[in-house]
Amino acid sequence: MGILFKPDINNSDMEKFINNNNYHDAFKNSIKDLNGFWKSLASFYGIELNGSYKRGENFIDSSWFNETRINYTDLVLKNKNLNGYSIIYINEKLNEKRISWNELSVMVYNLAGFLIEIGLKKGDVVAGYINNNHYAIISFLAASLIGCTWTCVSQDFGLGAVISRFQQSNPKVLIASPFYYYNGVFYDKTNEIKRIIVSVKSIKNVIVTDKCDIDSFIFDNIRSSKNVNSNTFFNDPLWILYSSGTTGIPKAMVQSQGGIILEHIKSLGLHLNISKNSRFMWLTNTSWMMWNFMVSGLLLGSTLVIYDGNPYYPGNDDFWKAINKNKVTHFGAGAPYFSGLMKSGYDFKFYGDYIGSTGSPMPPEVFDYIYKNNDVWLSPISGGTDICTAFITANPLLPVIRGRMQCIALGADVSSYDENGLETRDVGELVIRQPMPSMPIYFLNDPGNKRYIDAYFSYFKNVWRHGDWVKIFDDGSVIIYGRSDSTLNKKGIRIGTGDYYSILNKIDHVIDSLIVGIELENGDYYMPLFVKLDTGINDDIIKNIKNEIVKDLGKRYVPDEVIQVPDIPETLSGKKMEVPVKRILSGYDIKNAYNKDSMVNPESMQFFIKFRERVMKMKPMKLK
Secondary structure (H helix, E strand, C coil): CCEEECCCCCCCHHHHHCCCCCHHHHHHHHHHCHHHHHHHHHHHCCCCCCCCEECCCCHHHCEECCCCECCHHHHHHCCCCCCCEEEEEEECCCCEEEEEHHHHHHHHHHHHHHHHHCCCCCCCEEEEECCCCHHHHHHHHHHHHCCCEEEECCCCCCHHHHHHHHHHHCCCEEEECCEEEECCEEEECHHHHHHHHHHCCCCCEEEECCCCCCCCEEHHHCCCCCCCCCCCECCCEEEEEECCCCCCCCCEEEEEHHHHHHHHHHHHHHHCCCCCCCEEEECCCCCCHHHHHHHHHHHHCCEEEEEECCCCCCCHHHHHHHHHHCCCCEEEEEHHHHHHHHHHCCCCCCCCCEEEEECCCCCHHHHHHHHHHCCCEECCCEEECCCCEEEEECCCCCCEECCCECEECCCCCEEEECCCCCECCCCEEEEECCCCCCCCCEECCCHHHHHHHHHHCCCECCEEEEEEEEEECCCCCEEEEEECCCCEEECCEEECHHHHHHHHCCCCCEEEEEECCEEECCCCEECEEEEEECCCCCHHHHHHHHHHHHHHCCHHHCCCEEEECCCCCEECCCCECHHHHHHHHCCCCHHHHCCHHHECCHHHHHHHHHHHHHHHCCCECCCC
């Protein structure tokens, strides 16, 4: 079975919580009685819940502990008397800033008071256009404290993608970093900030982290003596996260104060064994849900070690020396980061306890690479922006098996379904059969929950279909094989095909287009763009397409190839057939990959059937 490691963690919170019982029995009990499970979890961490969980007729109608007063920031700042640091910030120049727990409390209350003074009230939205620094964390905590809703888009997103997200959430305050470094290059985002302010009409005030040519308040100059008290309930909004935009504008998903608190203390405290003795670091930007996940380490009193920049710059040695110098105990990154280290031939040494990865599957060879020089608890995790947690996760009580994830999380009724909606032990669709508290309470601008229902509940009746291929083994370990839907996942960062189509639709000579991503066995990711043109393809057209993508989305989102096709496959309802094309190119049985009768132009698939011979030489990840 390939056991690589057995965690030797005594007295873990997981061990205490399940009272030394068998994990698999504890898991079964947790999904058998969700109300009892979540109440016992809250009690274990000293949180009082009032009311109960009540399953509605469907997922969206379920209710969670409606009578509970609870506030994320209040729980974080209960740790203000802890010794040590709340945040250690590191940038590419390896400069550091350390913030004590008491300093964090003072900064958060100061900003929260100021936000009230400039007119913010419970329910208003505060937006960040900001890099991964301490200002982002302080801003989020201050917004949460006064019942405002946080939302954030990082600066590596193209301007169009930023504006389309903020125009949905309508923030009243924008908190922005005008300057930052990445990969040794200085970036000035002043003009982008000005464009955001003009385009997002709801913005009334701007706070910047550095003095610049914008009518704004400077973060470090803000002072307030306003008395601040929280007044939030379990189901009040905490933050807005955005989907990748596969079928048009990104879905703006609102998650609750209490739902996130419960999910994150479970995921981080029980499953990742994070505590006040931990130093927790995850390589992420502020748009990725892993930033939100990482910040919740503060709920458990851990120190966050945050890195602002490219971990490959100025060199791998410098980055890993900084990690070990700062005594990071829990380190995580997107799986492609570790694949990249392996391919570069760099052998890192980590002196902490846990290494995690997410964003895409970790190939077995990368497990071998990490264990070549490290005796460490390695446990990839998997979840999604839509629930902002991991439902396939780590476990300090279980062995690490090569190429697999350790277990399904407590309270997550995850299963694998075949195309008929029946449970299977073969590879199937990852589904969640009962609600989880961090699922969105609603989408913005979604009358009747239509987009919400279409996104997750249109495939199987009243069962959440997540869009991953999964296999669950008899011992409870899991393999995720990649996306079953059309979301792209290049270099561990998910983005929707809709972001590409909105650009391509404006480009001369492009009649139609389709883009897919193919996971390869070696951990690489192949992302071809297929275009239907009104002329023959040439270097100028390809260059123009790539330049427009860089301008709107960024360099990391450029496709590997631009390929001319006779036609783009469409369903009878006019939808591009991205998933069937991905299946064909991934080696799926052709007769089961698509339904000719559901197509406007079934002959268009012949190109992709021929093209797959070329892709098969790249060894796409097979579904067994």
